[in-house]
Amino acid sequence: MITLYDYELSGNCYKIRLLLGMLGLDYKTVPVDFYPGREHKSDWFLRLNPLGQLPVIEDDGFVLRDAQAILVYLASNYDQAGTWYPRDNPRLLGEISQWLAFADGITGTASAARLHDALFYDLDAEAARAGAHRLFRILDEHLWFGEQEGRSWICSASHPTIADIACFPYVILSEEGGISRQDYPAIRRWCDRVKRIPGFLVMSGVFPAGRHGRHKASHERWTTHLHTPGWQK
């Protein structure tokens, strides 16, 4: 059985939970107290991953770190349809790798801003936000041109790939780092499509697709001049 070393509020761990859910795989979770306990810097965890980062998986004695690497491994090993990481399509594999690296850039910017705002990480949040907006602009244009060509996903395929999974979490959580998606309509439409992939699951801070108007949180009941929260756009 696969074991995932996991922190609930981590977008990188969420990437793995998403793919495991979409592949319908059973797995065991070992919670790691990332905050406030900093358990990812503890001796036992550093023996598992000397970088002191989440997520890590263990699968029948095989230990692997790095969210993007884990996505590659899980899709290659367990996706029987072979669509999430199509090993027989060199161009598509190249594209996927390109966007996996891009996802790491989103982590370095949008996720950093969120860590600053929510968990008080000492870093330059304005620089992180500016970096995230630069990447979001590029992603938004890429998705917009894709839509014009009838493409719904990040890579040139008729189905989602692990590149979509890798880019999604820190895009959808960006507002927690003060990064609005208001100016990125193609990103917002793509997020909605990701939420409709069979097996999609939420994490804290991420809402399911298509709940508009059904849920009435207190502020929506109260507020007379209604403002559309970012996650509903």
Add this chain to the structure above:
Amino acid sequence: MTTQPKCTDPVILNLWHPLAAVSETSVGTVMDTVLLEERVSYAVGSDGTVAAWRSRADLPAGSRVDAGSIAEQLPSKSAYGYVWTTLGDAPAELFPIPEFEEPDRRRLNAATMGVNVSAPRAIENFLDMGHFPYVHTDILGAEPHTEVKEYDVEISAERDEILATRCRFYQPMASTASTEGADVDYIYRVPHPYCSVLYKSSPVDDKRLDVIAIFLQPMDQEHVRAHMMLCVLDEDNEDKIIKRFQQTIFGQDKPILENQFPKRLPLDPRAETPIRADKSAIAYRRWLSQKGVTYGVIPAAA
């Protein structure tokens, strides 16, 4: 040397405010935070002594310090696992939580999290049961159990706090100690404009209540550090499992809080339209108005 505080609301200025969990503060080390738009430093000594002061150049964050020997301190105290201070003078006693002393309870800071919201908006969300099935689906609520049944609210003049009682809600998983869904009894207290204490049925002892408190540290009028205190009955789960449960719930509330508009809580009864379930929130707004609170709110026009 007198310093003019940035916050000019005397009610809020003269309150005790939380700064950080004692358990997360390295002993004898200067730590920095923000309170009411001012840089504030604090330290915890090896004997549990706490100290707080307006940040200054000779005591930068990270430096070693003897908490007992710092000159020009602010009033400070250690209570419920947190360091508290005030930028005003001599606040009244901090509100009591007698259950905190019960020896068989687990006392934890679930987390301290930054939230882009005013403290009163966060308190009001904490009081709201109506959102449980929609925001905390399959944990604190589930459809079709969406009705907020009639409950009682009073403003206790003697204790100067709001008390909501006879609250009852069906919860699939009320705590880490839950094994099945149950009708859970709730009591809410608001004993401080920026703090609320919740009591809910314990899944392990039907005669006692778990205590969950939210202590909000106003960084400014629209940003808080939310300290989540747990004082619960649970003999089985590790600390990190109990924290994870509470963080999951708070993480679900966070985007709702951060999307509230306006960010400050309007106190004019005509500003927003309540429903019956918002009774405790109506009392809270009225209580803030009566106290004359202006910080973090949009006061009603005189």
